[in-house]
Amino acid sequence: MGIVRASMAGTVWKFLVNEGDKVEVGQDVVILESMKMEIPIVTETAGTVTRIIATEGDFINVDDELLEIN
Amino acid sequence: MEKNRHQHYVESAIKGGHEKYHEKNASQGKLFVRERLALLFDNDLEVEDGLFANVLDGELPADGVVTGIGKINGRTVCVMANDSTVKAGSWGSRTVEKIIRIQETADKLGVPLLYLVDSAGARITDQLEMFPGRRGAGRIFYNQIKLSGRVPQICLLFGPSAAGGAYIPAFCDIVVMVEGNASMYLGSPRMAEMVIGEKVDLETMGGAKMHCSTSGCGDVLAKTEQEAIEYARKYLSYFPDSYKQKPDIIGPKIPATFEKSLQEIIPENQNVPFNMYDLINQIIDEESFCEVKKLFAAEIITGLARINGQSVGIIANQPRVKGGVLFADSADKAAKFISLCDAFHIPLIFLADVPGFMIGSQVEKMGIIRHGAKMIYAMSEATVPKITVIVRKAYGAGLYAMAGPAFEPDVCIALTGAQIAVMGPEAAVNAVYANKIAQLPKDQQAAFVQEKRDEYREDIDIYRLASELIIDEVIEPNNLRAVLEKRLEAYKSKEIKFSERKHGVSPV
Numbered sequence: 076m077g078i079v080r081a082s083m084a085g086t087v088w089k090f091l092v093n094e095g096d097k098v099e100v101g102q103d104v105v106i107l108e109s110m111k112m113e114i115p116i117v118t119e120t121a122g123t124v125t126r127i128i129a130t131e132g133d134f135i136n137v138d139d140e141l142l143e144i145n
Numbered sequence: 146m147e148k149n150r151h152q153h154y155v156e157s158a159i160k161g162g163h164e165k166y167h168e169k170n171a172s173q174g175k176l177f178v179r180e181r182l183a184l185l186f187d188n189d190l191e192v193e194d195g196l197f198a199n200v201l202d203g204e205l206p207a208d209g210v211v212t213g214i215g216k217i218n219g220r221t222v223c224v225m226a227n228d229s230t231v232k233a234g235s236w237g238s239r240t241v242e243k244i245i246r247i248q249e250t251a252d253k254l255g256v257p258l259l260y261l262v263d264s265a266g267a268r269i270t271d272q273l274e275m276f277p278g279r280r281g282a283g284r285i286f287y288n289q290i291k292l293s294g295r296v297p298q299i300c301l302l303f304g305p306s307a308a309g310g311a312y313i314p315a316f317c318d319i320v321v322m323v324e325g326n327a328s329m330y331l332g333s334p335r336m337a338e339m340v341i342g343e344k345v346d347l348e349t350m351g352g353a354k355m356h357c358s359t360s361g362c363g364d365v366l367a368k369t370e371q372e373a374i375e376y377a378r379k380y381l382s383y384f385p386d387s388y389k390q391k392p393d394i395i396g397p398k399i400p401a402t403f404e405k406s407l408q409e410i411i412p413e414n415q416n417v418p419f420n421m422y423d424l425i426n427q428i429i430d431e432e433s434f435c436e437v438k439k440l441f442a443a444e445i446i447t448g449l450a451r452i453n454g455q456s457v458g459i460i461a462n463q464p465r466v467k468g469g470v471l472f473a474d475s476a477d478k479a480a481k482f483i484s485l486c487d488a489f490h491i492p493l494i495f496l497a498d499v500p501g502f503m504i505g506s507q508v509e510k511m512g513i514i515r516h517g518a519k520m521i522y523a524m525s526e527a528t529v530p531k532i533t534v535i536v537r538k539a540y541g542a543g544l545y546a547m548a549g550p551a552f553e554p555d556v557c558i559a560l561t562g563a564q565i566a567v568m569g570p571e572a573a574v575n576a577v578y579a580n581k582i583a584q585l586p587k588d589q590q591a592a593f594v595q596e597k598r599d600e601y602r603e604d605i606d607i608y609r610l611a612s613e614l615i616i617d618e619v620i621e622p623n624n625l626r627a628v629l630e631k632r633l634e635a636y637k638s639k640e641i642k643f644s645e646r647k648h649g650v651s652p653v
Contacts, residue, residue: 083467084505110500111571112416112468137507 077120085109158206162230178228186215198239208239212247223251226261234264238274248288255387257297263304289316294488302327322353322363358440383449383456397454398430407622418464428626442474447482458486461496473516480519492530499543518652530636535563566605570598
């Protein structure tokens with residue numbers, strides 16, 4: 076199991092995957108917005124998205140959990 | 146009889162430690178020290194000193210370290226290499242003396258020095274002879290610091306580098322660590338548990354992956370010893386033997402060809418990420434990139450490369466990682482790399498696409514200001530040719546850190562569409578008109594914000610900055626390689642002194 080976490084503080088702009096989607100290592104799964112920039116977050120785990128943890132629009136801190144992959 | 150004695154001594158010194166330690170090494174995927182040296186050099190180790198160190202002891206062949214001279218790509222290089230089959234590569238007094246002497250030799254010859262480290266640290270039983278004195282272990286580090294910037298110093302970490310020994314990598318220009326075997330730590334996991342009650346395994350506390358991605362004490366993570374050695378041979382090719390020379394021009398090549406042009410890969414929208422590696426690969430000689438600290442603070446890319454055969458150091462923001470925003474770690478990473486290149490006459494190319502330094506209480510507590518100061522300090526002090534390219538944007542102190550016009554780059558080039566400003570249009574309009582926007586009826590706010598953003602964009606139009614001579618040249622992205630080639634050629638004779646004084650007081 077892998078948890079995808081925020082690389083920096085900002086807000087969750089949009090999820091690029093839904094629960095149940097299959098993902099590959101290195102795939103962009105979430106885009107954060109921080110410092111006026113779009114920040115793509117990649118997964119380091121391959122598998123299926125089992126849970127979307129954060130909500131679009133949430134303010135998040137570095138290392139906050141975004142989604143879970145199994 | 147005497148002949149047999151001599152042969153016996155030579156053979157046992159070359160053989161290293163007991164067979165069972167060779168087997169243990171092999172089971173861990175480690176090569177014997179002499180195999181490492183055979184791979185490292187063009188024709189093996191050619192000159193060896195102190196083979197007979199501690200020969201009368203019988204149990205400590207060469208006193209656990211091999212020192213000598215060999216050739217890498219035809220160039221003379223000094224080496225010290227721990228033999229982990231001899232008391233786990235630990236240091237006795239003669240081990241230390243041999244290391245000190247090869248450091249002195251590298252200095253006298255003005256040639257690079259490689260440290261092949263695989264050592265458990267000091268032999269406590271010998272501490273009085275090897276630890277505290279004038280030519281004790283401390284002198285190794287003192288010499289490293291004296292050699293720093295005089296000759297390249299490279300550490301290949303094949304095993305542990307424990308306690309005081311961990312400072313050998315710390316004072317090298319670059320540290321290559323082999324995944325799974327290399328480690329650096331001041332106190333072992335056992336000691337951590339005894340002294341501070343922390344339960345942690347070696348890999349988590351001081352493993353290669355951790356150091357190359359989190360602490361920044363390691364620069365390059367290699368999968369195997371062979372890969373580490375190959376990296377060191379390539380890395381050295383970008384450097385001169387010492388600060389007294391300039392790097393060689395090696396095999397000018399054209400860049401690799403790619404499907405998309407630079408114009409096509411750089412998004413117009415400043416806020417949308419793109420992969421800076423795609424740009425770097427289009428401006429450098431094919432396959433010439435030799436990256437440093439790839440896994441650490443990836444929001445800034447630092448690496449050696451060649452343009453028309455000439456060594457260059459590239460410092461580039463990576464918009465794909467953390468938006469290319471500068472953090473404490475990214476500033477540290479860049480500061481050391483800039484200083485490394487400047488020491489050995491390697492021109493610097495800054496590729497700026499930076500929204501600025503990170504803000505917020507978390508980074509302030511980490512001292513982002515003093516870390517950022519290190520980068521700006523190192524960049525200012527650098528007297529090699531400095532070429533600044535504003536790829537898309539340089540906002541706030543990001544412009545300063547990336548060698549903006551005030552920091553005497555030899556040229557500040559902007560690509561068409563680039564923006565230089567205190568902050569981006571969105572943030573600026575918000576900062577200046579927040580109250581006014583709030584007072585406007587909701588249905589008028591969006592139009593007002595758009596109008597002000599457009600005005601702001603006009604105000605920071607890149608041709609306006611060129612007209613004011615703030616930047617020196619605006620170019621089409623697809624011409625970047627050709628422009629860099631000509632500029633590098635033009636600045637070859639640059640020789641300046643930064644500031645007359647004993648030395649500056651650098652931020653740390």
